[in-house]
Amino acid sequence: MLLSFKTELKPNNKQVTRFRQHCGVARHAYNWGNSIILETLTLRETDKSVKIPSAIDLHKRLVAEVKPLHPWYYESSKASPQQALTELRTAWDRCFKKVSKQPRFKKKGVSGDSFYLEQGTKAKPGINNDGKRVKLPKIGWVRLHEPLPITAVHNCVISRKADRWFIAFKCEIEQPATPPDRPTVGVDIGIKQLAVCSNGEVFANPKAYRRMNRKMKRLQRRVSKRVKGSNNRKKAIAKLAKLHLKVSNIRKDAIHKLTIYLAKNHSEVKIEDLNVKAFLKNHRLAGAIADCGMYEFKRQLEYKTEKFNSKLTLIDQFFPSSQICSNCCNHRHKMPLRVRAFECPSCGNIQDRDLNASKNIERWFVGIFIPERSELAVSSTVSACGVDKPDSSHVVATVKQEVNTTSAHVQLCRDLGSYG
Structure with missing residues (x-):
C-alpha cells in the first residue's frame, strides 16, 4: 500500500540557507513561466495560431534563455525549477477548465515555500535515510525530528511552515492487521x-x-x-x-x-x-x-x-438525522441549532440532539423511507413550523407518502431495525 509521510526536519543554519535558495529558484522559475504564458495569451487575442507552451516547452526555454543569465540556478537541484513549471502548467489547465482561478505570482518570504527534489530512478531510488537522517541531493545529510523506517525514495518535497521545515515522501507499506469483528x-x-x-x-x-x-x-x-x-x-x-x-x-x-x-x-x-x-x-x-x-x-x-x-x-446531506426520533421514528418539525436536546412529541424521548442524529446516521441506507413530518409541536398541539411548506429536501418523500403517521412509523422501524 502506497502512503505519504510528512515529518519535520532539523537542519542547521547552512542547510536552511540551501533550503531557502532552492525555494527561491523554484519561485523564480514559476513566476518566469507565468509571465511567459500571460504574454502568450495576450498574443492569442490577435493570432489564434500561437500555441500555449507546455511544461516541457517552458523548461527548454528556461535552460536556453534563463539559466545562462543566472548562474545561481546551477547551485540548486535541476528538479526544483522543472517541477515548478509542471505545477504552473497544471494550475493553468485547471484555470482553462474553469475549475480554479488564474495562477498568481509567488511572493518572497510568504510562509508555505516549498521545492521538489529527485534523485535516482523508481527502480533505484537515490534519496536514502539511516533512520535518524536523510540524504538530500545538493544539500547532504539532514537530521530528522523523529526516527523513520530505513528506506530509500525516488523523490520528496521540502516545505516550510513558519520557521520549521518538513519533508514529505511516499513509500510502500504493508496493510496493518485489524480485528476480525468490528462494529x-x-x-x-x-x-x-x-x-x-x-x-x-x-x-x-x-x-x-x-x-x-x-x-x-x-x-x-x-x-x-x-x-x-x-x-x-x-x-x-x-x-x-x-x-x-x-x-x-x-x-x-x-x-x-x-x-x-x-x-x-x-x-x-x-x-x-x-x-x-x-x-x-x-x-x-x-x-x-x-x-x-x-x-x-x-x-x-x-x-x-x-x-x-x-x-x-x-x-445524503438532506437526510433529516436531527429531526427523526431514534426511539419511535417520529419525524418532528425542524430544530434550530440553539436547541441542544431532542424531545419527541410522540414518545417523550429526550436525549442530546447530536447523539440522536448519530444513531439515525448509523441506521441509514440507500433508499431509506423518510416518514412524514409530525403535525404536533413538542409541547403543544399547535401545527409545527414548516409542515404546510416542507423544505426542498423532503418534497419527493412527502409526495410519495399516502399513509398515515402511525403506519409510516411502523414502516420506518421495519427498514431501520429495532430501536430498543
Whole structure:
C-alpha cells in the first residue's frame, strides 16, 4: 500500500540557507513561466495560431534563455525549477477548465515555500535515510525530528511552515492487521463537540482558533504597526506565523487521533456528506465551522478507512438525522441549532440532539423511507413550523407518502431495525 509521510526536519543554519535558495529558484522559475504564458495569451487575442507552451516547452526555454543569465540556478537541484513549471502548467489547465482561478505570482518570504527534489530512478531510488537522517541531493545529510523506517525514495518535497521545515515522501507499506469483528458506527460532526458517535462516545472540539483568538489579534496589531520592510516587522510576522502553525497543529492532532480511532476499530464509518463550502457562507458560524476542520475530517477518513480495510459511507446531506426520533421514528418539525436536546412529541424521548442524529446516521441506507413530518409541536398541539411548506429536501418523500403517521412509523422501524 502506497502512503505519504510528512515529518519535520532539523537542519542547521547552512542547510536552511540551501533550503531557502532552492525555494527561491523554484519561485523564480514559476513566476518566469507565468509571465511567459500571460504574454502568450495576450498574443492569442490577435493570432489564434500561437500555441500555449507546455511544461516541457517552458523548461527548454528556461535552460536556453534563463539559466545562462543566472548562474545561481546551477547551485540548486535541476528538479526544483522543472517541477515548478509542471505545477504552473497544471494550475493553468485547471484555470482553462474553469475549475480554479488564474495562477498568481509567488511572493518572497510568504510562509508555505516549498521545492521538489529527485534523485535516482523508481527502480533505484537515490534519496536514502539511516533512520535518524536523510540524504538530500545538493544539500547532504539532514537530521530528522523523529526516527523513520530505513528506506530509500525516488523523490520528496521540502516545505516550510513558519520557521520549521518538513519533508514529505511516499513509500510502500504493508496493510496493518485489524480485528476480525468490528462494529458499524455513525458519526455526527458538530461545532460544540467535534464528533458524537452512535455508541455514546463523545470527542471534544479543541476550538484552537477560538482559544488563541485574543493573542492572535494582539500579534496582528503589532504587525500592522511596524514599518514595512523593517526587521521588527519581520520578527512580528514570524511570531504571528508560529501562532498560526500552533493553531493548525492542535486542530490536525485532534482530527488525526479521531479518524485513526474510527477507521481502525470499526468495519464501517458513516458520516454526513456535508457541503462545507455552503456552510462557510454563513458569516455567523463560518469561524466556528472552519475551526472544526470538517473537510479535513472527511479527507483523512477516506484514506484511513482504506488503510485499515474498513468502509466509509457518505449519507445524503438532506437526510433529516436531527429531526427523526431514534426511539419511535417520529419525524418532528425542524430544530434550530440553539436547541441542544431532542424531545419527541410522540414518545417523550429526550436525549442530546447530536447523539440522536448519530444513531439515525448509523441506521441509514440507500433508499431509506423518510416518514412524514409530525403535525404536533413538542409541547403543544399547535401545527409545527414548516409542515404546510416542507423544505426542498423532503418534497419527493412527502409526495410519495399516502399513509398515515402511525403506519409510516411502523414502516420506518421495519427498514431501520429495532430501536430498543
